[in-house]
Amino acid sequence: MRTQRLFMLMCLLLWATTHLYAYEERNLLQKAADLEKVKSALVMDQKWVSYPDYSDRAGWDQFLGEYKDDYIRKGEAFLNYEWKVVKATDYLEFGRSGDRDIMQNPFNKNNSAIGALFMAEMAEGKGRFIDQIINGVFASCEMTTWALSAHLGLQEIGGCFPNYKEHVIDLGSGNLASQLSWIYYFLKPSFDKVNPLISDRLRHELQVRILDTYMNEDHFWWMAFHLKPGGLVNNWNPWCNFNVLQCFFLLENDRDKLAKAVYRTMTSVDHFINYTHQDGACEEGPSYWGHAAGKMYDYLQMLYDGTGGKISVFDQPIVKNMGEYIARSYVGNGWVVNFADASAKGGGDADLIFRYGKATGSPVMMSYAAYLKSLSAKKAVPGGDPFRLFQTLLYRKEMDGVDAGYKVPVYSWYPETEFCYMTNKKGFFVATKGGYNNESHNHNDAGTFSLYLNTTPIIIDAGVGTYTRQTFSPERYTIWTMQSNYHNLPMINGVPQQFGSQYKAEDVRFDPKRMSFSADLAAAYPEDAHVSRWVRSYKLDQNALKIGDSFTLKKAEKPNQVNFLTWGKVDISVPGAVTIEVNNEKVRLAYDKNTFEPAIETVKLVDPRLSNVWGEEIYRVSLNAKKQPLSGSYTYTITTIK
Structure with a gap:
């Protein structure tokens, strides 16, 4: 079993990794705040959340603006949704044929349905979608794992079949957990009116699968806690840490426990920033920028919000460089420079790029974001994970009037x-x-x-x-x-x-x-x-x-x-x-x-x-x-x- 686990980990790391030039022990986050400063800076009891309470109907009407009816219509499409079962053989298929989608397709459909129903309920606020959200939450809680079959090599036992004795934090489990944490935060009172056991069960699952696992385990390669000279740290690090940070900020109300968890994420994310070259380029390519530097920005913004702005590294040149890479890699007409596994088409999320540019004071990014936005004649309904969706709604009007005259550098x-x-x-x-x-x-x-x-x-x-x-x-x-x-x-x-x-x-x-x-x-x-x-x-x-x-x-x-x-x-x-x-x-x-x-x-x-x-x-x-x-x-x- 030990050999199998090592094999799977090597697969995830593209076999073996030695980075020749990149890693520089900057430790920007740890220098910005030690554990005691983190503890004193924390904004407790979710008072950092800047979005309206669920019961504030006027607030949500204003927050959603012209998109309110769009979210309701999207949710209505799932009122009679039949929740998919991820079968045992769906997990086994990855080991048999290498096909990831057999397991991921039903899992992702369920998660998308939960997200659409959640936003519909937040938009309408009448309880019409609550039962279906409960169904989705219950179906999720009944799963042995929230991790993807392709990532179950992270289990101590290895393999691609979920082990009920341990939990794995990967991209799949982190994405679902952060979404469910927002649902718990906003809809716990509504769940309790139906039956308190629903929110109790959800809170328990989030505790054991994410909060306890993150604090008690350190063998996940993306944490980089045992990083050896030449080891690789890629988009998994900020992505997983950001999902974990959301869960802690939304669920943990003990200051000591929260401080230790936040500081632990800071030491982990420092490894990603240390690994990245000072020039800020994303060696994974533009397609991965939103999951690498983009998720790092989300993490840093969440950290900023959750500490009342007292812990921030947005003024560091490397952070700005990492952001501006996405603008400089744009060729035009939807084409980007693609090396490695990146696609030649893309350009990035304009709203994310704008927020990143605003945080780092980058006219390049803000102008580029406005340019991307100007290419679309139709205003798209904001989507994505709850944090990015809420942030897009929060900042949606700030891009108006920003110069959209981005020019490709010589x-x-x-x-x-x-x-x-x-x-x-x-x-x-x-x-x-x-x-x-x-x-x-x-x-x-x-x-x-x-x-x-x-x-x-x-x-x-x-x-x-x-x-x-x-x-x-x-x-x-x-x-x-x-x-x-x-x-x-x-x-x-x-x-x-x-x-x-x-x-x-x-x-x-x-x-x-x-x-x-x-x-x-x-x-x-x-x-x-x-x-x-x-x-x-x-x-x-x-x-x-x-x-x-x-x-x-x-x-x-x-x-x-x-x-x-x-x-x-x-x-x-x-x-x-x-x-x-x-x-x-x-x-x-x-x-x-x-x-x-x-x-x-x-x-x-x-x-x-x-x-x-x-x-x-x-x-x-x-x-x-x-x-x-x-x-x-x-x-x-x-x-x-x-």
């Missing part, structure tokens, strides 16, 4: 994370990276790039498919999306990059005056690539992107292959030129026809997580070297075609 350079974005006046946006091949949600992609023309992706990063057991296991790099040969990188002597912290870009440089980026990729390849030096460079001119490869090999065994991933219409019929046309944007990639023989592979996208972004297929253009010298250089130039 360049953005993250010297520690080694991300670099460059633009020119011809509509080129080039995103490059150095890094190493054991980043969080890693792909073997040190030195890769993406190219956008007038916000349209031309040379792309495919992203990642639907998560399965294989995605977070030793089999991860058998998946094509994770491999360097399906990124915009060379195969050296027929060998792709390797997974592991030692496989990295070196001598990474950016020159803003020349608008050039370069990195030596030799160390990103294993020994059997026989490469001593491979400097990949990108130079963005006024009219072209020039890409260079300068190399020295120890042996020449197989011809080099240089790959470019793209979509749209691709033509390699003219020697020395690859033409790519996407959405009326057309470029030519010029290469030496005497050096390379081109080939094209069609990659069918059957996974909806990929096809929803790129369509039914993408293409890998391979330039295959006709000869294999021990040293030399290649040049590729990308220009627009009118």
Whole structure:
């Protein structure tokens, strides 16, 4: 059992993790307040809650504004909802086939129904939805675990089947627990009118599953209490700690106990901030920003509110840097720079970004948020977890009048994370990276790039498919999306990059005056690539992107292959030129026809997580070297075609 548990934990951590450069023991939260200061600063008995009481009907009418009827209608759709049963075999399916959704789909449907019914009752306030909310609460309390099957490796016993003898705090259990804590806070009197045992049962389950478990257990990897040098801390840390903090603030009214719990979350979240580079980039990509830096902001805001503003690190530069990353990674028209497991589509939650920007005093974030908001002609009904939903309602009018004239920076350079974005006046946006091949949600992609023309992706990063057991296991790099040969990188002597912290870009440089980026990729390849030096460079001119490869090999065994991933219409019929046309944007990639023989592979996208972004297929253009010298250089130039 011990071996099985270790295996599952390694799966969750993308097998093994060693972070070379990031961790810096700043401990900003612990420096902001020790345990005694936390104890004295606490706002007790939920007096920090700034939303109307359930009985304040006028207050809720004003708070919800024009959205009141929308929430009621959404809740009405669940008045006759049949609560789903998550079967034993649904949990077992993850171990059998790797399918997570068999268990997660019914679980998530129940949780969404609870959320919709809760907001409908808060909007209407007549008790019409109470019985169904009670049904949902009771169904949840009867479950052995609130954790997801894919995360039950966190159990001491391991596996993917819930153990009734222990509780797990993961993303699933934390999300549900925080929602149920808000329901307990607002609706306990209504439940008690029906039967006091309902709220008693809910309070008990929250105590044993979350409050007691958090204080008595320290083996969950995301807590980082036993973090070893080089250990990974990713979005799980602020996300889980934020959910836990909500539960404590909403449920615990003993000052001593609450202070110890709050301080414990502070020491844990400090590890996440310590792990993040000072430049603030999210190595997990824009898709994860809302769960990483975004959840850290939620945590910090909750901490601020629950201590009357006496504990805050919003003035720290790294916190602002972490926020502004999401704005700087936006290309335009819904496209973002995507490395690792991130999707190429997104942009972020405008309301969350605005609140984060307001808290840190970032005009960049506030302007970007207003810009995102301006793109939608229709006002969307605020949704999401209760905290974000309530915060959006609370701040919804403050964005009015904020300048929405966000402009993509000429360049953005993250010297520690080694991300670099460059633009020119011809509509080129080039995103490059150095890094190493054991980043969080890693792909073997040190030195890769993406190219956008007038916000349209031309040379792309495919992203990642639907998560399965294989995605977070030793089999991860058998998946094509994770491999360097399906990124915009060379195969050296027929060998792709390797997974592991030692496989990295070196001598990474950016020159803003020349608008050039370069990195030596030799160390990103294993020994059997026989490469001593491979400097990949990108130079963005006024009219072209020039890409260079300068190399020295120890042996020449197989011809080099240089790959470019793209979509749209691709033509390699003219020697020395690859033409790519996407959405009326057309470029030519010029290469030496005497050096390379081109080939094209069609990659069918059957996974909806990929096809929803790129369509039914993408293409890998391979330039295959006709000869294999021990040293030399290649040049590729990308220009627009009118």
